[in-house]
Structures are given as structure tokens and as C-alpha cells.
Amino acid sequence: MHDLVAITPLGGDKPRVDRVGPVTLSERPDWALASVASRLGREQDCRDGLKAALGQGVPDVGRLAAGDPLSAFWTGPEQWMVEAPHASHEDLAARLKAALGDAASVTEQTDGWCRFDMEGDGVVAVLERLCNVDVAAQDSGAATRASIEHLGCFLVCRAARRSLSVIGPRSSAGSLHHALLTAMRSAL
Template identity: 50%
Template sequence: MHKLNPINALGGNAPQVDKIGQLTLTENNNLALASVSARLGNEKACHKHLKALIGDIPGPGRCQLSDPISGYWMSPDSWMIIAPHDTHEHLASDLKARFAETASITEQTDGWCCFDMCGETLERLIERLCNINIREMRSGDAYRTSIEHLSCFVLRCDPIDQVRIFGPRSSAGSLHHALVTIMKAIA
């Protein structure tokens, strides 16, 4: 049998951390992700399960930052659910059992990369990076935007000087390069 070792989105065995100027960028590889999409005619039942799971159901442009399971709105009646991978490795399977026929659940863990960014000059960086008004975002806001031609989600976290960026895992290197380039430019 093959002995395979998991690697991070950037190809390393440990998460990459970049500290440039007043900003810290951390590759976050300890997340389990699964999408939940309500099935036609089962929206209310799906919402009931979702509310029991994460609390308030996030609407457009919002995320529910709860512990240990969070979620953000992706499209009408569709959300991304996030949990620590160490304790929720089988998140998609667990959600399938919970939601049953009320929602379609799709494993997303290896489809996305995640970068956590914090620091005093965060707003300046985001203003150069994409077309969202970061100064008006409050904790719990989540926007879909384009970063270097990649469709990404930017979540404003708590504390307010932190954002979480989700992008396509297949383009993790390109997204990381864009983030580091702008970090260097404003350092």
C-alpha cells in the first residue's frame, strides 16, 4: 500500500507564515469545508438544521462566526460550512446525516485554500487587492470578489483587524504571490 502524506495548498508540510511590515499572512490548513445547498421545496427544513448548527443563518454578504462551526453565505440557499479539521475531519459526512434529504452537501475541503491575514495596515492592503470597501466592512461580513482574476471570498473576522481569504486551492500559489506582493508594496 502507498504511504501518502498530506501537503498544504502551498506544497509544504507545515503552514506557511509571512510577516512583512505590520502584516502577518498565515496559510490555514486546519479547516474542514463543506457546502450546504437547500433542495427545492425543502428550504425551511434546511434552514432549521442550519440554524441548529451555526446559529443565525447568514444572508447575502454575511458570515456566522461561531465556535467550533461557522458558515458564510455563498448564493441563494447555499452556504459554506467551516470547522476545525482536527475535530471535524468528516464534516461533509456528518452534515449529510444531519440534513438528510433537505440539502445537498458537497465536500469542499480540498477545493479551497485559506489565508488568514492580520495587522494594522490590513485595510490599505485590501484596498489595493480587490474591489471591496474594507473600511465599511464589520465583523461578520463576507464578500465574494476577484483577486488577481481569481474568484475569492473575503471574511471580516473578529478581532476587526483580521480577514480570512478563501480562494481556489489549484491557484493557491498565485493567490499567495498576489498577497505577498502587495504586503511588500505597503511595508
């Protein structure tokens, strides 16, 4: 019998936390992710089902609909990424598929992505060194795609100019973390 042990995207047995000046960078493997894409001709059914599952409106272009426990952000036309605490929603994709039926294609994304939360005064200066998103102009609830260190990532603004999530490919978690930490050391 195998004795398998869960590891974080950075390969640790617990999430990594780094602090540089006033900014904290935290590895967040405690979030489940699932993508939702409406099927052709079923867009309104998908939106209605997703609205019911979220318990709030479906996020518009470039937006996050933050809720408790489910949140979602827009990823493309009639497409969203849904997130929830992993401890209570390990089966997030299955729950969404049951709620949306054949109105949407739902895929498990938890282990395909890594999430780093960056918090504190100075996050704007850090992100200015990494991507062409005007982070200083973003309000709370903004969500966008960006290229960071040649990686396609999502930037989700949790609190304007103070708290952001950077969600990138898990297979490049080490490179993404290195880029974020290097920019923190450069900016702060």
C-alpha cells in the same frame, strides 16, 4: 504500499507564515469546509436543520455566523459554506449531510479551497490593492465574493480592519499567495 504525506496548499509539510511590517499572512490548512445548498421547496427545512447544526442563526446575505466549533458564511441564495476545525471535523460534510438529510445538497469542499488569514494594522491598505471590496467599511462578520488576481475568492471579515480570511481555489494557491504577499510588500 505507498507512503503518502499530507501537504499544505502551498506544497509544504507545515503551513507557511509571512510577516511584512505589522501584517501577518498565514496559510490555514487546518479548516474543514463543506457547502450546503437547500433543495427546491425544502428551503425552510434546510435553514432549520442548518440552524440546529450550527447552534445559532443561519447567516444572511453577505454575512458570517461565527460559532464554536462551526461557522458558516453566505455564498448565494439559499447557499452557505460551513467551516470547522479540521482536527475535530474532518468528516464535516458527512455530519452535515446526516443532519440535513434530503433538505440540502452537501458537498465536501476542504481540498478544493485554500485559506489565508491576514491579520494586523494595514490589512485594509493591502486589500485595496487587490480587489474592489470596501474593506475599510466592512464590519466584523461581513463575507463577500471578490476577484483577486483574476481568481474568484471569498473575503471573510473576522475583525473589522484587522483580520480577514481570503479563501480561494486550492489549484491557484501559489498565485493567490504571491498576489497577497506582493500587495503586502507594496502597501506596507
